[in-house]
Amino acid sequence: MNAANPAVHPPSAAQLPVPGHGPLGPRGMAAVLVALFVLVVLVPVLNLAVPADSALHLSASTVALAGKIMCYMMVALAMNLIWGYTGILSLGHGLFFALGGYAMGMYLMRSIGREGVYQSDLPDFMVFLDWKELPWYWSFTEHFWYAALLAVLVPGVLALVFGFFAFRSRIKGVYFSIITQALTLAAMLLFFRNETGFGGNNGFTDFKRILGFSITAPETRATLFAISGAVLIAMLLFVRWLTGSKFGRILTAIRDAEPRVMFCGYQPLYYKLTVWTISAVMCGIAGALYVPQVGIINPGEMSPANSIEIAVWVALGGRATLLGPLFGAGIVNGAKSWFTQAFPDMWLFFLGALFIVATLWLPNGVVGLWQQLRSKWQANKEDAA
Amino acid sequence: MSELLARAASGDRESAPVGYARVLGEGVDTSHGPILYLDDITVSFDGFRALNKLTLTIDVGELRCIIGPNGAGKTTMMDVITGKTRPDSGTAFFGQTIDLTRLSEPEIATAGIGRKFQKPTVFEPLSVFENLELAMKTDKRARHSLRAKLNSEARDRIAEMLARINLFDSAARLAGELSHGQKQWLEIGMLLMQEPQLLLLDEPVAGMTDHETAKTAELFVSLAGSHSLVVVEHDMDFVERLGGKVTVLHEGSVLAEGPLAEVQQDERVIEVYLGR
Numbered sequence: 001m002n003a004a005n006p007a008v009h010p011p012s013a014a015q016l017p018v019p020g021h022g023p024l025g026p027r028g029m030a031a032v033l034v035a036l037f038v039l040v041v042l043v044p045v046l047n048l049a050v051p052a053d054s055a056l057h058l059s060a061s062t063v064a065l066a067g068k069i070m071c072y073m074m075v076a077l078a079m080n081l082i083w084g085y086t087g088i089l090s091l092g093h094g095l096f097f098a099l100g101g102y103a104m105g106m107y108l109m110r111s112i113g114r115e116g117v118y119q120s121d122l123p124d125f126m127v128f129l130d131w132k133e134l135p136w137y138w139s140f141t142e143h144f145w146y147a148a149l150l151a152v153l154v155p156g157v158l159a160l161v162f163g164f165f166a167f168r169s170r171i172k173g174v175y176f177s178i179i180t181q182a183l184t185l186a187a188m189l190l191f192f193r194n195e196t197g198f199g200g201n202n203g204f205t206d207f208k209r210i211l212g213f214s215i216t217a218p219e220t221r222a223t224l225f226a227i228s229g230a231v232l233i234a235m236l237l238f239v240r241w242l243t244g245s246k247f248g249r250i251l252t253a254i255r256d257a258e259p260r261v262m263f264c265g266y267q268p269l270y271y272k273l274t275v276w277t278i279s280a281v282m283c284g285i286a287g288a289l290y291v292p293q294v295g296i297i298n299p300g301e302m303s304p305a306n307s308i309e310i311a312v313w314v315a316l317g318g319r320a321t322l323l324g325p326l327f328g329a330g331i332v333n334g335a336k337s338w339f340t341q342a343f344p345d346m347w348l349f350f351l352g353a354l355f356i357v358a359t360l361w362l363p364n365g366v367v368g369l370w371q372q373l374r375s376k377w378q379a380n381k382e383d384a385a
Numbered sequence: 386m387s388e389l390l391a392r393a394a395s396g397d398r399e400s401a402p403v404g405y406a407r408v409l410g411e412g413v414d415t416s417h418g419p420i421l422y423l424d425d426i427t428v429s430f431d432g433f434r435a436l437n438k439l440t441l442t443i444d445v446g447e448l449r450c451i452i453g454p455n456g457a458g459k460t461t462m463m464d465v466i467t468g469k470t471r472p473d474s475g476t477a478f479f480g481q482t483i484d485l486t487r488l489s490e491p492e493i494a495t496a497g498i499g500r501k502f503q504k505p506t507v508f509e510p511l512s513v514f515e516n517l518e519l520a521m522k523t524d525k526r527a528r529h530s531l532r533a534k535l536n537s538e539a540r541d542r543i544a545e546m547l548a549r550i551n552l553f554d555s556a557a558r559l560a561g562e563l564s565h566g567q568k569q570w571l572e573i574g575m576l577l578m579q580e581p582q583l584l585l586l587d588e589p590v591a592g593m594t595d596h597e598t599a600k601t602a603e604l605f606v607s608l609a610g611s612h613s614l615v616v617v618e619h620d621m622d623f624v625e626r627l628g629g630k631v632t633v634l635h636e637g638s639v640l641a642e643g644p645l646a647e648v649q650q651d652e653r654v655i656e657v658y659l660g661r
Contacts, residue, residue, distance in 0.1 A: 247530040249515055253508040260506040263467060264520050264579060265494035270527040320510075 024322050029240065032323060033233060040229030044222035060218060064293055067225040069333045070232050071290040076313045076325030077235050078282035083311065084319035085243055086275050087255030088172075092180030094307035095187050096155035096280040100287030101297040102191075103154055105204035106138060107147030108215070108292060112208045124206075125199040135197045144211055151288035152281055159280030160273065167272045181304050188302035203298025210292050221293065228289045235282060240322055242278075251275055252320070312351065316358040318365025327366050413480035413497050413582055420445045420583055420613045421466065426475035428461055428637075435461040436472070437637035443583070448609035450624045450645075451617045453634035454658055459617045460503065462634070463585050467500045468493045479583070495525065499581035503588045503617075505568035509561030513552050513571055516560050517543045520575035543578070550574035551600075565592035573604070584608070586616045590623050602626035621645075633658070 024032075043066055046058040075097050083089050109123040118127040122134060140146040162183065166176060194200035213220045242248050253261050254268050261268055291297045300306070309332070317328025332354065339347045362369055413420065421443040428436040436458045443449055451459050464470035465477055468490045477485040483496050494500075508516050521539060523529070535543075547553040550570040555563065560571060569589060576584055586605075590598045598620070605614055605627055618624050624631060624645055631648045633640045635658075641651045648654055 242531075245531060246518070246533040247527065249508075249511055249519060250530055252510055253519055256510060257506050257508055259469075259490075260502070260508065260575075261519075262490040263494050263500045264575070265491050265522075265525045266519075266530075267489070267491045267526075271530075274527050 029322075033236075036229065036233050036236070040226055040233070044225055048218055048222055060221060063221055063225055065337055067221070067228050067293040068290060069330055070225075070228045071286045071293070072310075072313070072329040072333050073326045074228075074232055074235050074286035074289075075283050075310055076317065076329040077232075077239050078279040078286070079310050079314045080319065080321075080325040081239060081242070081251075081275055081282075082279040084314055084321070084325070085248065085255065086251045086272060088272065088276070089174075089177045089311065090180045090276075090279075091177045091304065091307045091311065092182075092184035093279070093283055093310050094304075095180075095184035095302050096159065096283035097287040097290070098187075098191075098297065098299075098301035099155045099158070100151040100284030101291040101301060102198060102204070102287075103147050103150035103284070104288040104291045105207075105297040106141040106150070107144055108207040108210060109199075109204050110138075110142040111210065112206065115208055116206070123199070123204075125194070125202065126197075129194055137197070148288065151284045155280040155284035155287075156277055159277045163273045163276040164269075167269050167276070181307065184302050184307055185304050188299045188304075191299035191302060199298070201299060203296060203300075204291075205296040205298075207292065207295055215292060215295070224289070224293050228293070231285065231289060235285075236322070236326075242275075243322070247271070247274075309351070312355050312358070314365075316354060316362070316365055318362075318367030321365065321367040324365045324367040331366070414482050415445045415480045415582075417481060419443055420447075420480060421615070422476070422478040423462070423465070424476045426462075426465055426472045426477060428458075428465060428470060428472050434637050436465065439475070439634075439638050441632065441639060443613055443615060446610045446613055448605060448614045448627055448629035449616070450627055450629055450631045451615060451634060452619070452621075452624060452631060452658075453640070456636075457634040458637040459634055460587060461637075463500060463587055463615075463617070466493075466585060467498060491525070494579065494581075497580075497582040498585065499576040499579045499583070500585045501569075501572050501576055501587055501589055503591070505565065505572050505592075507560040507563075507568050507571050507575065509559065511560060512557050513547070513560055513563070514543060514556040516571055516575055517546055517578050520578040522578065522580045546574050546578055549577075549604075566594060566597045569593060570597070570601075573601070577608075581612070583613045584615070586614065586618075588618055589616065590618065590620055598623055599626070 043058060043063055046056055047060065047063045050057045075093060078096075079090065079093050082093075112123070114121060116124040116127075118124055120127045122131065126134070141150075166179060171179065190196055191198050191203075192201050198204070207215050209215050210220065210224075213223075243251070250261065250266060250271055254271060258268055287297075287301075313328035313332050314325050315328070316332060317326065318324025332351070335350065335354075336347060339350055343350075358365065364371070419442040421441075423439055423441045426436050426439045427434065439458065439462060441462075451462070453459055461470060465472050466485060468485060468488055472486060479485050479493070479496060479498060485493060485498075488496065508519065511519070518535065518539075521542065523533070523539075544553070547556050550573060552563075552567060552571060552574070555567070560568065563571060569592065573586070573589065576586075589605075590601050593601065602623055605616065608614060609629070614629075616624075616627060628645075630643065631645045632642045633648055633651075633654050640657065641648050641654050643651075
């Protein structure tokens, strides 16, 4: 084009919007971070520093529950990256979570030492199977750093290899969902076998200590809680950065018009593979933080129902919104812990009803509902003015 | 807007030889012949021959219209050129050296072929600005996109394009909120941001008002010379306005080729096209 013609209003790039974030601006984000930070500090303080007879005291079980829910929130953030933003519904995310948990569980089993029922160097279930030495894949698991590495690498490498073949073959939509579902089911059946060497259907439990600290001590629990909180905040910031980048906009573009993305010159394979692997690693980290707080990991975590539940959290909270998954995971799991105590038989009906409500009336989840109400309120205010 | 377009038109006409040199300088080698060369292409779907020994060449800087009844193979031909469909037999070359039957869709797009779909396909949840940002010619690997930042030069180019496609004031709106005709223009803008040497446009004026159609014709005519264009269209008035050579496809091969007036007199064309 020639130099700007003064008769036409000169296009100035300065007038243009900056590409990036949606409704949640820097101020909203700061408020959310402060709230999370306060929660992360307050819960351990109310547990440790407030006397047990005070009304403000939080019990150890409440701390454990809150810590557990924070781990689920990480999984929901990971699921939202792949499903909400990229449009790929994984029904096997529980597998990556469980693998991270098993990696940490191996270390925790090794640190029991000779304090097990059989007073052997080997974990109890191996003594029970009459194994004389550790299988090769248990090597180095006595080191915490190695277990932490495994918790990241195993889900990451599995996702990378699986994702490469699935995305290269252009497997999409419901077919991809079914294959991921089959993957987690197959892994569950494998881990149920005693010969696999991961404790069969009992999995790992009766942990004694982590890094030398008693795993049941209130201080250890509070520390684990605080670490989980810090990791959750870090992941939230990471997801915000990723989805606000050009990379994130391409993910959204892939979700809604993949052919156009390809004809723009982008190779969707590598974008999908990157976000898929990141998502799996986030689940692995969540699993590794979950196991020491809950004190058990077994193949039940790999059941297809668990993975489907993760999708329910995200759908209820609001897909492709930054905070939706946090609300979704919090609401469902908070309700679950209350319901399973108050009305144990009703829980699954309630979960089903929740999903139906979310599908029928909350297409954008609770975050979407809130946004709707807010814009309505603002419109009313403008009408009145 | 019309001044802008006219300005763009005259500017591009003047710079046509420069544009030609630019084509030579980049990946496509068109020094000894056409920019697109399809020879003996056959594509079958379950026994149905969508393309039947199709042979077609497009010259550098040419504006070619492709017409033909439904099922003549127009869209399949575009699918073959852009790598979406692999031909059963035949050769497809972009310039002298680039074998289109061996490249993936993104590779072909990067080589310099842009495609507009029949149904306007833009990124609806992203803003108009962001749509152009994603389309802009740059390193499109995932690694690069993670750290990509828009510099002021890139923003200026987007601003220019926004003005050119008459969407400057809608830059912050979501693409999904645009009218059908505006989406068509946005998609054309995205195509131009890719800086292709060859543009494939599948029914670009469907759903546009007469005024928008006229402006689109002006734009395409201005692009010819510096770009090569292949336009599939049913709207004969639009084809007439473009004024280039017309190719009539029928049952997967070329039935007639020439200026519109000549083609319209062709007995065989009248027979298949008007069903007489």
